[in-house]
Amino acid sequence: MRTGHTISLGRAAILLVCAAVVAACHQAPPRPQPQAEPAEEIRAGPILNQVDTVSEQDVLTEGRKVYHGPGLCYACHGGRLQGGPVAPPLAGNTRDPKDTSFAYVLQVVRAGSPHTPMVASQGGISPGEMVQVANYVWAVSNGRSVP
Numbered sequence: 001m002r003t004g005h006t007i008s009l010g011r012a013a014i015l016l017v018c019a020a021v022v023a024a025c026h027q028a029p030p031r032p033q034p035q036a037e038p039a040e041e042i043r044a045g046p047i048l049n050q051v052d053t054v055s056e057q058d059v060l061t062e063g064r065k066v067y068h069g070p071g072l073c074y075a076c077h078g079g080r081l082q083g084g085p086v087a088p089p090l091a092g093n094t095r096d097p098k099d100t101s102f103a104y105v106l107q108v109v110r111a112g113s114p115h116t117p118m119v120a121s122q123g124g125i126s127p128g129e130m131v132q133v134a135n136y137v138w139a140v141s142n143g144r145s146v147p
């Protein structure tokens with residue numbers, strides 16, 4: 001259930017992330033983007049394409065904490081994103097590439113998957129935590145980070 005309030009918080013989180021990306025770009029030229037994705041979401045995701053910056057590591061570290069902590073993701077998707085009795089794997093090379101895109105992962109984390117145990121905002125995490133955990137899942141499922 002979205003209210004105008006949570007949407008604007010979400011937007012604010014994305015804008016903050018965008019600002020961080022822009023700031024990082026001024027320090028070092030960005031690497032080529034490995035994949036093209038829709039406009040707004042992509043700017044939040046590819047923080048992890050700007051490899052080796054402090055902000056990237058921070059996002060990944062925070063996202064890992066959310067996954068294995070307040071987001072409760074580990075309880076259903078497993079401690080290594082391998083899946084479990086109630087939930088599909090979030091990593092592994094048998095997955096459809098579209099299911100590992102940053103935009104898709106963030107969308108599912110935000111809105112959930114209707115009529116399944118995958119509810120929106122698992123664990124009541126904040127919009128910022130959703131972006132962090134989506135970065136973490138995206139990075140692991142695309143072989144850019146270990147679980």
Ligand code: HEC
Pocket residue numbers: 067071072073074075076077086087088089090099104105108109113114116117118119122125133134137
């Ligand atoms: C209560 C169990 C449960 C928890 C907790 C949970 N999920 Fe899920 N998740 C599911 C189920 C079940 C599905 C499959 C939904 C469907 O069939 O559409 C799913 C689907 C997904 C998908 C889509 C996978 C695909 O291949 O389509 C993503 C991404 C995802 N979850 C991420 C997360 C993240 C990140 C968290 C933590 C913030 C989380 N989930 C917490 C049960 C859970």
